Amino acid sequence: MNRTISEFLILAGTFLLLAIWYASGMFVSDTSVPHSFLSGLLAAAVILVNATMLYLAEDRILAQVSLFTPAAYIVLASANPEALWASPFHGASLLLALSMFCFLGFCAVRPSMGNLTAAWAALGASALLFAPFLWLAPVYAILAYSKAEDKFKFWIASLLALCLPLGIYLGILALRPGSPTPEAFFTDLWGKMTTVSHGALHFSAATLLRILLTALATVLAILWSIGRLDRYKIARSAAVLRIIYLTLALCVLTGIFLPDSRHPAGLVTALPVALLLNEYFNAPDRKKGSRTLAVILLLILIAERIACYV
Numbered sequence: 001m002n003r004t005i006s007e008f009l010i011l012a013g014t015f016l017l018l019a020i021w022y023a024s025g026m027f028v029s030d031t032s033v034p035h036s037f038l039s040g041l042l043a044a045a046v047i048l049v050n051a052t053m054l055y056l057a058e059d060r061i062l063a064q065v066s067l068f069t070p071a072a073y074i075v076l077a078s079a080n081p082e083a084l085w086a087s088p089f090h091g092a093s094l095l096l097a098l099s100m101f102c103f104l105g106f107c108a109v110r111p112s113m114g115n116l117t118a119a120w121a122a123l124g125a126s127a128l129l130f131a132p133f134l135w136l137a138p139v140y141a142i143l144a145y146s147k148a149e150d151k152f153k154f155w156i157a158s159l160l161a162l163c164l165p166l167g168i169y170l171g172i173l174a175l176r177p178g179s180p181t182p183e184a185f186f187t188d189l190w191g192k193m194t195t196v197s198h199g200a201l202h203f204s205a206a207t208l209l210r211i212l213l214t215a216l217a218t219v220l221a222i223l224w225s226i227g228r229l230d231r232y233k234i235a236r237s238a239a240v241l242r243i244i245y246l247t248l249a250l251c252v253l254t255g256i257f258l259p260d261s262r263h264p265a266g267l268v269t270a271l272p273v274a275l276l277l278n279e280y281f282n283a284p285d286r287k288k289g290s291r292t293l294a295v296i297l298l299l300i301l302i303a304e305r306i307a308c309y310v
Contacts, residue, residue: 014067018074021305028081028308035085042086047077047267050097054274061104061239062275069278076270079210079301081308083264088129093267095126096133100246100271103140108239111147113157119144120161128169131192132257137162139249143242195257202262206304213297218247218273220293221280228279240279247272 026040051070059065077083083090099122106115119140127134141158148154173179180188203211222244229237250272254265281290 011067014071018071021075022078022084024305025078025081025084025308039086040084043084043090046086046090046094047074047083049094050077050267050271053097053101054271057101057104057275058278061101061108062236063233066278066282068282069274072277073270073274075301076214076274077264077266079207079304080262080264080266082262083267087264089264089267092126092129092133093271095122095129096268097271099123099126103144104239104242107144107147107242108235111149113153116144116148116154116157117161120158121164124162125165127189128165131189132253134189134193135253136246136249139245143245147238193257202260204304204307206300206307210297210300210304213293213300214273217280217293217297218276221273221276222247224280224283225276240276243272243275247276 022044051073054073055065055067055070058069099119102115102119102122106112106119109115120137123133123136123140144158145151145154170182170185173185225240225244229241232240247269250269254263254269258265281294283290
């Protein structure tokens with residue numbers, strides 16, 4: 001009974017701290033995104049759904065359950081106050097989270113056509129909102145190819161599922177008078193996939209320190225996970241290895257193609273990063289050092305949030 005009460009108090013305390021953290025960012029006044037109740041509600045819903053998918057991924061794919069992963073995602077994704085107000089990038093992150101969930105399920109748990117089709121279709125849909133995500137297609141293909149039982153069906157299903165959202169969107173455009181032609185659409189899509197345009201950097205010292213420390217923790221988590229791959233079960237090893245590759249790919253994509261340093265890149269980069277950090281911070285034989293790093297990162301996050309009001 002006492003253990004049940006203790007677990008409930010920990011759970012309630014975690015949710016309370018997350019709510020306070022989230023609410024503290026909603027009152028930051030220097031964001032460029034228009035504030036409205038509906039915008040804030042949609043952004044919060046997307047972040048919560050993404051965190052829930054990570055929780056389910058840990059349960060069904062990594063065979064473990066921890067509140068650390070969804071909590072870490074919520075904190076890292078909402079560290080930038082711009083993330084607390086809805087934008088097309090929120091929709092892209094939601095579709096990418098669904099795509100990653102199905103992709104990891106295909107590679108590590110059940111290489112079914114359902115998982116494969118859903119992963120590619122969600123990826124194609126996310127590219128309609130953020131075109132550079134299409135560069136993940138070759139990463140998906142390379143990482144998933146070895147798990148396909150029928151290689152021919154794999155290529156056909158992947159290509160058709162990836163093109164399905166694009167085809168549906170073109171069909172909708174065809175029904176609207178004055179819409180761009182398919183040639184104009186694909187020209188614009190290719191331009192968005194290849195144009196690198198960055199504005200001036202707007203990082204505060206606290207924000208820059210948070211990014212660097214998060215990157216350091218992620219690198220340590222990657223090295224730690226690579227060293228333990230031979231100790232994992234086959235399915236978990238396959239999932240962790242692909243999470244590492246997705247982390248690297250997403251960090252490169254967002255670093256190259258996001259138009260402004262104020263853009264909430266954490267909405268997508270924190271998806272695989274939260275999973276890796278959980279692997280590292282919850283390692284029994286590294287708890288002392290990893291917890292120290294976690295506390296330092298948390299203090300920097302708090303300092304960054306306070307700096308938003310200064």
